Amino acid sequence: MIYHLAPLDDWLREPGRPYTAASLLTDGFIHCSPDEPTALAVANAYFQDARDPLMALLIEERLVEPMVKWEAPNGPPPAGAAPDVLFPHIYGRLNRTAVLGLEKLERNANGVWAELKPWS
Template sequence: MNTIYCLVPGPYWALYKDKDEYVPRDYEEEGFIHATKGDDLLARVTKRVYAAHEGELLLLVIDESRVRSEVKYEQASDGNLYPHIYGPLNTDAIAEIREMVKGVDGLWQIGAVTGR
């Protein structure tokens, strides 16, 4: 499986968990869904974007080969390539959903599987 990740606050995901497609809050503004690939980039994103987040945070583990919308790898301002999903994410491409756990050091780590 060619895996990419997408982070989503738990309460927001609850609005989409039973739907065929997912789009994040900033989709209209951004024009794509932010995703990441690999544990190193995931750690960078959680540190940069979700450092102050205190609520439930979920990790969508996505099989990139099953995503129906176009996925483009684009260079971000940090110089790294990130997968961007240009269209809604079909939820049947989500292989599993994992909880993210904030450690005592304030860094997020991948936790237990919470669903498909």
């Protein structure tokens, strides 16, 4: 399972079409994380000002139709991620059939993204 962080509104937009993140246009791929701790590290590094709800799309890599490449980050990984972490990048629009679930990111009392909780 790989994780992609997205505001809920982004995920719900155009439900009948493959999912597109803004990074597909700017970076050429959809950013994902290899596990929950890394997803939380990414959330705290890049989504600190995100409006709730911030979601983690739970993606079954073997069901993803576009190419997925595991790559090192540009520069150091975010605080809390393993120093040798590789990130899965999806090179194309994500087929929604590969998304097997959604989890909502929750902040702790200090405003830090601290856990993922099932969302229904």
